[in-house]
Amino acid sequence: MNARQHNLNGTIMRLGGSIALDGQASWAPIKPNLFQPVSCYLLKKPKAHVLIDTGVACHQSNIVPAVTREIKDGNYVIACLTRSEPECAGNLLAIHENVPINELVTATVANPFDDYSSLVAQSVKLTTFPFGAPASFTVGDPPVLEMFLAQFRMLLTVWFFDAETGTLFSSDVFSHTDVLSPEAPPIITSSTLDKTTYESAREHILAKFWWIPKADTAPLGDWVRKVFSARRIETIAPTHGCVLMGRDVVDRHLNLVLDVLEKEGLR
Amino acid sequence: MADGQGHKYERNTFPREIAPNIFWFGNCLKISVTAEIMHIHLNQFLLKGEEKTLLIDTGMPRHWDSLKAQLNIALGGRSLDYLFPTHPEVPHCANIPNILDEYPSCSLIGDVRDYGLYYPETRGRALNVSIGDAVDLGGLKLRFVPAILKDLPSSLWAFEETHRIMFVADGFAFLHAGSQNPMLDEPLHRPGECTLTSTELGSGVNVELGNFIIRAALHWSRFVDPDRLLKEMDELIDEHKPSIIASAHGNIIVDVDHVLPMIRDMHHKAYADAGIPGRKPAASRQSA
Numbered sequence: 001m002n003a004r005q006h007n008l009n010g011t012i013m014r015l016g017g018s019i020a021l022d023g024q025a026s027w028a029p030i031k032p033n034l035f036q037p038v039s040c041y042l043l044k045k046p047k048a049h050v051l052i053d054t055g056v057a058c059h060q061s062n063i064v065p066a067v068t069r070e071i072k073d074g075n076y077v078i079a080c081l082t083r084s085e086p087e088c089a090g091n092l093l094a095i096h097e098n099v100p101i102n103e104l105v106t107a108t109v110a111n112p113f114d115d116y117s118s119l120v121a122q123s124v125k126l127t128t129f130p131f132g133a134p135a136s137f138t139v140g141d142p143p144v145l146e147m148f149l150a151q152f153r154m155l156l157t158v159w160f161f162d163a164e165t166g167t168l169f170s171s172d173v174f175s176h177t178d179v180l181s182p183e184a185p186p187i188i189t190s191s192t193l194d195k196t197t198y199e200s201a202r203e204h205i206l207a208k209f210w211w212i213p214k215a216d217t218a219p220l221g222d223w224v225r226k227v228f229s230a231r232r233i234e235t236i237a238p239t240h241g242c243v244l245m246g247r248d249v250v251d252r253h254l255n256l257v258l259d260v261l262e263k264e265g266l267r
Numbered sequence: 268m269a270d271g272q273g274h275k276y277e278r279n280t281f282p283r284e285i286a287p288n289i290f291w292f293g294n295c296l297k298i299s300v301t302a303e304i305m306h307i308h309l310n311q312f313l314l315k316g317e318e319k320t321l322l323i324d325t326g327m328p329r330h331w332d333s334l335k336a337q338l339n340i341a342l343g344g345r346s347l348d349y350l351f352p353t354h355p356e357v358p359h360c361a362n363i364p365n366i367l368d369e370y371p372s373c374s375l376i377g378d379v380r381d382y383g384l385y386y387p388e389t390r391g392r393a394l395n396v397s398i399g400d401a402v403d404l405g406g407l408k409l410r411f412v413p414a415i416l417k418d419l420p421s422s423l424w425a426f427e428e429t430h431r432i433m434f435v436a437d438g439f440a441f442l443h444a445g446s447q448n449p450m451l452d453e454p455l456h457r458p459g460e461c462t463l464t465s466t467e468l469g470s471g472v473n474v475e476l477g478n479f480i481i482r483a484a485l486h487w488s489r490f491v492d493p494d495r496l497l498k499e500m501d502e503l504i505d506e507h508k509p510s511i512i513a514s515a516h517g518n519i520i521v522d523v524d525h526v527l528p529m530i531r532d533m534h535h536k537a538y539a540d541a542g543i544p545g546r547k548p549a550a551s552r553q554s555a
Binding site: 019023024025026027038056057058084085086087090114115117118153154155156207208209210211214215216217219220266 | 327328329355356357360361378380381383384385386387418419420421486487489490491492495496543546
């Protein structure tokens with residue numbers, strides 16, 4: 001187990017690296033001597049291999065060779081982006097140069113600032129969240145994932161859910177954890193060993209979602225509760241921060257997020 | 268207006284000189300709405316000081332050739348010294364590699380967090396600034412100020428002190444006419460209006476459509492108490508008293524006093540019309 005590659009449950013591989021929380025990332029607080037995993041995920045499904053995000057470019061030398069090793073010629077490859085930002089799409093083209101991506105799944109063409117023109121020109125199928133559709137829809141044929149628009153977000157964001165493993169890919173939410181060293185396992189499996197506190201979670205969440213102290217956050221808390229009550233979520237796999245595995249850990253971090261929303265927002 | 272190279276900066280072409288040695292670049296995105304082609308502003312701005320030059324925002328990679336051509340015209344043979352991406356969102360930063368390749372002595376300047384992660388080749392070419400810092404270009408001076416209406420936390424606005432121009436990135440998305448099509452969630456204007464200032468546009472401000480745009484593009488505006496937010500904006504405007512407000516996604520605002528109340532209305536409506544049942548009025552809420 002290391003910070004670069006980790007097999008979560010036999011079908012999902014976490015890829016990426018970690019960054020020092022020394023002020024280089026705007027989404028996280030400065031925490032001297034602490035580090036944060038930054039991740040993307042590879043799901044091996046019977047009919048397709050699915051990437052959830054592609055990592056930041058500074059981790060390209062970790063991610064691209066790993067993806068190339070894991071995806072064999074002839075596999076149908078779907079790349080799903082939780083956000084169309086460099087934080088999530090940083091290695092999209094580098095991966096595509098090594099492992100041709102067949103389908104790109106992203107939030108919506110309704111935000112025309114997203115630029116996939118070079119991929120589309122190479123006959124990559126572009127699948128977007130259909131406006132006017134139900135609150136969620138499935139990705140792949142046959143379906144491999146559920147995709148739904150995040151209400152707790154900054155930029156346009158979708159979350160993905162893998163019902164087979166109970167894994168929620170939550171992008172920049174549930175990203176409020178850090179680790180003691182760059183080599184530390186990017187995963188929390190035990191509540192008793194989990195060092196996250198209300199204060200540490202709060203620092204992370206407010207660093208990204210700067211507007212919470214000015215906001216009526218009750219609707220956001222309600223939305224998060226509904227996401228969890230409607231699904232059997234056993235694992236949370238965020239874009240940055242540790243993977244949160246097991247019901248105890250998931251419940252603890254769900255309550256941390258709900259507490260921060262309730263206590264830090266306007267009353 | 269013409270420069271020493273014989274280029275004329277007309278009101279209907281980019282680059283447009285909006286104040287002496289300050290140029291407006293544009294590459295609108297074009298989309299079909301019903302039977303009409305609509306445009307979406309994607310603006311950049313060049314400040315050509317007597318000693319140094321600075322570009323604000325980068326546009327999209329697909330527009331690089333056009334941006335390069337506009338830069339060549341406005342720079343008139345000079346090089347680019349600074350690139351200030353207002354924030355690390357694709358429309359504002361995605362041409363960083365192209366620009367730094369084209370101008371080898373150019374440095375990134377601003378809140379430069381994240382760029383070392385996204386574009387590792389920029390490490391060593393980035394100058395981090397704090398709010399209140401200024402860069403003197405010679406005859407033009409750009410001061411970095413807090414971004415009030417923003418998405419990403421590292422967003423910065425900037426104020427050019429000589430000509431009193433406030434560069435506001437995602438703020439003040441200003442539109443006249445457009446589509447009610449719910450498929451669209453970014454500022455719109457009609458073809459032919461790309462290079463016009465707010466007073467040159469024929470139609471008035473569409474507050475309803477502006478409200479729709481704010482709710483869609485600045486999702487948090489459905490939840491954030493507009494009174495608290497707009498108080499911060501008013502304080503910033505009062506402190507600097509800009510004569511021009513230059514947004515990345517709208518026409519240039521030259522009648523600031525006329526437009527500001529409309530911007531306020533748009534944010535109030537975005538909050539009030541968010542469809543949150545049982546919401547208390549904004550003014551009755553207390554900070555945690």
